[in-house]
Amino acid sequence: MSQPNSMSNVKGHVSIVVVGPQGPDTLPKSVLLTLRKMGYDAEPVDEREMLGFSYKADMEKNGRVGLLTKVRDRLHDMRMKSSSSYERRTQDRLASLIEAKKPDLVIAFSAWFSPAMIARVKKNTGAKIAFWFPDHPGNVGRQYFYAAPYDALFFKDQYLVRRAEALGKNAYYLPEACMPEWHRPVELTDEDRKRYACDITTAGNLYYYRALVFERLMEKGYSIKLWGDVPRWLDSPARKCYEGRNVTELEKSKAFRAAKIVINTFQGEVEGVNQRFFEIAGCGGFQLCEHRDEVGKFLEIGKEVVTFTDLGDLVQKIDYYLAHDDERKKIAERAEARAAREHTFEHRLKAMLETIDL
Numbered sequence: 001m002s003q004p005n006s007m008s009n010v011k012g013h014v015s016i017v018v019v020g021p022q023g024p025d026t027l028p029k030s031v032l033l034t035l036r037k038m039g040y041d042a043e044p045v046d047e048r049e050m051l052g053f054s055y056k057a058d059m060e061k062n063g064r065v066g067l068l069t070k071v072r073d074r075l076h077d078m079r080m081k082s083s084s085s086y087e088r089r090t091q092d093r094l095a096s097l098i099e100a101k102k103p104d105l106v107i108a109f110s111a112w113f114s115p116a117m118i119a120r121v122k123k124n125t126g127a128k129i130a131f132w133f134p135d136h137p138g139n140v141g142r143q144y145f146y147a148a149p150y151d152a153l154f155f156k157d158q159y160l161v162r163r164a165e166a167l168g169k170n171a172y173y174l175p176e177a178c179m180p181e182w183h184r185p186v187e188l189t190d191e192d193r194k195r196y197a198c199d200i201t202t203a204g205n206l207y208y209y210r211a212l213v214f215e216r217l218m219e220k221g222y223s224i225k226l227w228g229d230v231p232r233w234l235d236s237p238a239r240k241c242y243e244g245r246n247v248t249e250l251e252k253s254k255a256f257r258a259a260k261i262v263i264n265t266f267q268g269e270v271e272g273v274n275q276r277f278f279e280i281a282g283c284g285g286f287q288l289c290e291h292r293d294e295v296g297k298f299l300e301i302g303k304e305v306v307t308f309t310d311l312g313d314l315v316q317k318i319d320y321y322l323a324h325d326d327e328r329k330k331i332a333e334r335a336e337a338r339a340a341r342e343h344t345f346e347h348r349l350k351a352m353l354e355t356i357d358l
Helices: 027-037 057-061 067-082 082-099 115-125 160-166 190-196 210-217 235-239 247-259 273-281 311-322 326-343 345-355
Strands: 015-019 040-045 105-108 126-133 152-155 169-175 198-203 225-227 259-265 287-290 305-308
Touching: 015 027, 015 082, 027 040, 027 247, 027 259, 027 345, 040 082, 057 198, 082 115, 082 235, 105 115, 115 126, 152 160, 160 169, 198 247, 198 311, 210 225, 210 235, 210 259, 225 235, 225 247, 247 259, 247 273, 259 273, 259 305, 259 311, 273 326, 287 311, 305 311, 305 345, 311 326
Parallel strands: 015 040, 015 105, 105 126, 126 152, 152 169, 198 225, 198 259, 259 287, 287 305
Antiparallel strands: none
C-alpha cells in the first residue's frame, strides 16, 4: 500500500493524475495537456484503455471511432449498470492504476466512479481528489459524486452547483473552455474551403431537438454541412445534411472557420453553456447560439456572439448576418480575442488549483 504523499509547492514535483478518456476534444485530454504546458507532472489514467479499447487509438488509426470500439463501449456501459461485481472489479483495477502513480492530486471526470473507489484512492494515497463534471444535469447517472468523498466538485452548470451546496458539499462553478493548440484561427487552403465552406454548420450528434431546428433551416434553402454521428433510430430529413463523420480539434476549427455561421444548440444545459460555445469562439467562427443568461457572462451579446430565442428569431438573424459579411466577421474576431484572453483551459485550471489550494 502506498504511503500518503506530502504536497509540494513546486509545480514539477506535484504529481497530478487525470482520470478519463483521452480521445480527441475530450475534457480529460485538454486538462492533461494544459497541466503539462503549465509545468505540472501530469499523467493520464484512461479507463477505456484499461478495458482494451480506445477512442483515441481508433481515431488516430482510422480517422473515426469504429463500430467495434462503439460496441465494446456500449457493452461496458451496460455491464457497469447491470452488474455490481463487474463494476467493483473494474473500479478496483482503475483504483490500482491511480494508486501506482502516487499522485498528490487526482482530477476525475466520470459520474460513474463509485464512492467506494474514491474513498479507497483517497485512503491509500493521501491525495486530494477533485471532480469536474463534463456534462449537463440530465446525465448525472446514479449521482455517485454527491456521496463520494471528493475534496471539491466542479460543474459547468450553476444548477448542479446549488444542488451540491444544498448537501453541504464543496461545489464550485467551472465552465469548460477552448484549447488554443487547436481552437484557433487557422489558415484555410483551397481544399479546406471546398470541403468545409457553407452557409451554416455545427458539429455534434443529431438528436430530435437539433434535427427539428435544421429541418426548418433546410426549408429555407441554406447551404448546410453538419458533422457528427446520427443514431439509426432518428428519422429526420436533417440526416441528409450530415457529412458522414465527425470533426475534432484542428479540423473542427477549419470547419467552423470556413462556414459563414456556426449554430450552437444546447442539449441539456439548464444554466450553463457547452464546450462547443468556447470552441467556436476560440477558432474565430461566427456563433449564433441559443439564448441563455449565462452567455453574456462569457461573451458580449451582439458584439462577440449573437443569440436566438426561437426558430423565427433564428431564421431572421441568419438572413441578416448572411447579408452583412463585415459585421459578421468583426463579431467573430472579437469573440476569438476574448476567448484567448479569458476562456482557455489554462484559465480554468488556474482557478481550480487555487480553489483546492494546490
